Amino acid sequence: MGTIRTIQTDELVNVVKEMCIKANHFLAPDMDRAMKDALESERSPLGKQILSQLQDNLRIAGEEMIPICQDTGMAVLFVEIGQDVHFEGMLLEDALNEGVRRGYAEGFLRKSVVSDPLLRVNTKDNTPAIIHYFMVAGDKVKITFAPKGFGSENMSRVFMLKPAEGEEGVKKAILTAVDDAGPNACPPMVIGVGVGGDFEKAAIMAKQALTREVGERSPLPHIAKMEEEMLSKINQLGIGPGGLGGTTTALAVNINTYPTHIAGLPVAINICCHVNRHITEVI
Amino acid sequence: MNKSIQLPITAEVASKLHAGDYVYLNGVMYVARDAAHKRMIESLEREEGLPIDIENATIYYMGPSPAREGKPIGSAGPTTASRMDKYAPTLLDLGQKAMIGKGKRTKEVLDAIVRNKAVYFAAIGGAGALLSKCIKESEVVCYDDLGAEAIRKLRVEDFPVIVVADCEGNNLYETAVKEFRTIS
Numbered sequence A: 001m002g003t004i005r006t007i008q009t010d011e012l013v014n015v016v017k018e019m020c021i022k023a024n025h026f027l028a029p030d031m032d033r034a035m036k037d038a039l040e041s042e043r044s045p046l047g048k049q050i051l052s053q054l055q056d057n058l059r060i061a062g063e064e065m066i067p068i069c070q071d072t073g074m075a076v077l078f079v080e081i082g083q084d085v086h087f088e089g090m091l092l093e094d095a096l097n098e099g100v101r102r103g104y105a106e107g108f109l110r111k112s113v114v115s116d117p118l119l120r121v122n123t124k125d126n127t128p129a130i131i132h133y134f135m136v137a138g139d140k141v142k143i144t145f146a147p148k149g150f151g152s153e154n155m156s157r158v159f160m161l162k163p164a165e166g167e168e169g170v171k172k173a174i175l176t177a178v179d180d181a182g183p184n185a186c187p188p189m190v191i192g193v194g195v196g197g198d199f200e201k202a203a204i205m206a207k208q209a210l211t212r213e214v215g216e217r218s219p220l221p222h223i224a225k226m227e228e229e230m231l232s233k234i235n236q237l238g239i240g241p242g243g244l245g246g247t248t249t250a251l252a253v254n255i256n257t258y259p260t261h262i263a264g265l266p267v268a269i270n271i272c273c274h275v276n277r278h279i280t281e282v283i
Numbered sequence B: 001m002n003k004s005i006q007l008p009i010t011a012e013v014a015s016k017l018h019a020g021d022y023v024y025l026n027g028v029m030y031v032a033r034d035a036a037h038k039r040m041i042e043s044l045e046r047e048e049g050l051p052i053d054i055e056n057a058t059i060y061y062m063g064p065s066p067a068r069e070g071k072p073i074g075s076a077g078p079t080t081a082s083r084m085d086k087y088a089p090t091l092l093d094l095g096q097k098a099m100i101g102k103g104k105r106t107k108e109v110l111d112a113i114v115r116n117k118a119v120y121f122a123a124i125g126g127a128g129a130l131l132s133k134c135i136k137e138s139e140v141v142c143y144d145d146l147g148a149e150a151i152r153k154l155r156v157e158d159f160p161v162i163v164v165a166d167c168e169g170n171n172l173y174e175t176a177v178k179e180f181r182t183i184s
């Protein structure tokens, strides 16, 4: 064990605040590249026109500081905490939420969170965030901020498959989810998939898979192969940019896996739109 | 085919539009999402009438991000239209002529489009910054307490949309996707 490092929670507040603003106005370089490549390869004339307007949209967003999309999302944070870190100041959770609160206020971002799923009263500051904590080795804190719009979130699915359904079953589940999502998920989409674990582990893996760089393949050869095969199949669905037909339906399929139970094969498919926002900072 | 259209739109103009047409809208449109639709329908049920002039109206399904100083509105792209499916046929039967959103509609809505010679346009999902630039004026008309979900009146210039469902019953989401589908 190393020596304990103290981090002031005020620092976290500022980092999160800046991440909220940046992620909602600038796509990460990997997504930016993928969108430019799609414009080159799309075969539908209308699809091409839409992709070229999405390029204009990104340019305007950055130049004039208008959010890329008006749905600036529910704030999702993946927080990896080195176990040699000690926090001083606020409760960690309060600090992270304070960062979100300030980011959404100062960045002129839309407040899209209701306090109760049935009573539906807007909290007016986009909190609380959804926070996933992971304890890791070291004395650093790594925060990934990935605001999620609900047009695509609403099209996400969890399937509890039987082990006998195997690889074919997983592929079918992915294709079904994407086909059903169609125009609602603002294609071209990015598809995050979690296979294995249990019910909630699969869903969290699927969300985390969305933060992996587009173009980066799974380190597991059989999974990397499935990612490529599924991307090509999805792009044969014909959904296309805006769902108005074309050869670019998805930009990437990222699959994460975890050991599972002898009796199960959970598959979660988290669908994201082309505004796949993710940004990471290490403190 | 690219066309420019003046809003409010009449049944005559709407009936000449075809699925796949690329259209630029100019003039006045309203903005409402599900919460505002729910209130409008409730107000009709209480026989109180509507807070907007529904005759030939265009309703844009959208909830903007806050405007920066000196700008009429923030990011302003379409939201998923299916959440309004429950309410749309009633409003179309009362005279609404156009809807702008993204995503598939139910058969009830598509039938109401044909019946009323109306039209469903798609705006490009996730192009909120670009579309924001086509909005020249924005004012909240009512339901202010709904925040981003209040009913607004917009004046737009060359606001780009694509005809998805026309009054002949054509649906671009189905036909265009089939054209590029190479997997069963």
Ligand code: SF4
Pocket: A069, A070, A071, A072, A148, A149, A150, A151, A152, A153, A184, A185, A186, A273, A274, A275, B077, B078, B079, B125, B126, B127
């Ligand atoms: S699905 Fe994505 S691009 Fe579409 S409206 Fe929602 S956040 Fe924006």
